[in-house]
Amino acid sequence: MKKIEAIIRPEKLDSVRLALKEIGAPGLMVTEIEGHGKQKGLVKQWRGKEYKMELLPKVKIEVVAKDADVERIVKKIMEVANTGEIGDGKIFVYPIESVFRIRTGEKGESAI
Numbered sequence: 189m190k191k192i193e194a195i196i197r198p199e200k201l202d203s204v205r206l207a208l209k210e211i212g213a214p215g216l217m218v219t220e221i222e223g224h225g226k227q228k229g230l231v232k233q234w235r236g237k238e239y240k241m242e243l244l245p246k247v248k249i250e251v252v253a254k255d256a257d258v259e260r261i262v263k264k265i266m267e268v269a270n271t272g273e274i275g276d277g278k279i280f281v282y283p284i285e286s287v288f289r290i291r292t293g294e295k296g297e298s299a300i
Contacts, residue, residue: 189284189297190258194249195221196269196277201247207268208251213261214300217250227274244275252284254297 196204201218208216222243232241253261262279270276289299 189287189300190253190255191282191284192249192251192253192258192261192265193280193282194251194265194269194277195223195246195279196249196265197271197275198245198247200269200271201249204249204265204268207264208249208261211260211264213251213257214253215251219248219250221246221248225275225278246277252287252300254300 194204198220205216205218223246224242224244228242232238249265251261258281262281265279286295287297287299288295292299
């Protein structure tokens, strides 16, 4: 099992969520976050004055999936979240040691 963590633009959330539903992703968690990558934020202008936004709004999507589904899920997120511009985000994949469903006591892949 793996945990897929995708950091994407907020405006891409609905598209990514629907795409993951279409391909049968088991479920997801969404968190609103702020951060920056190599670009170190943006310089914007408001009322004639420039200011720097160092932390940009992003969305973190987390999916725990079977090993066999990881590549398909990652490809779909990359396809849908891509704008071709700086700040499209990153995807991280982590190993999951174990999973437990609280309600039934199931463990392992059947608990996903």
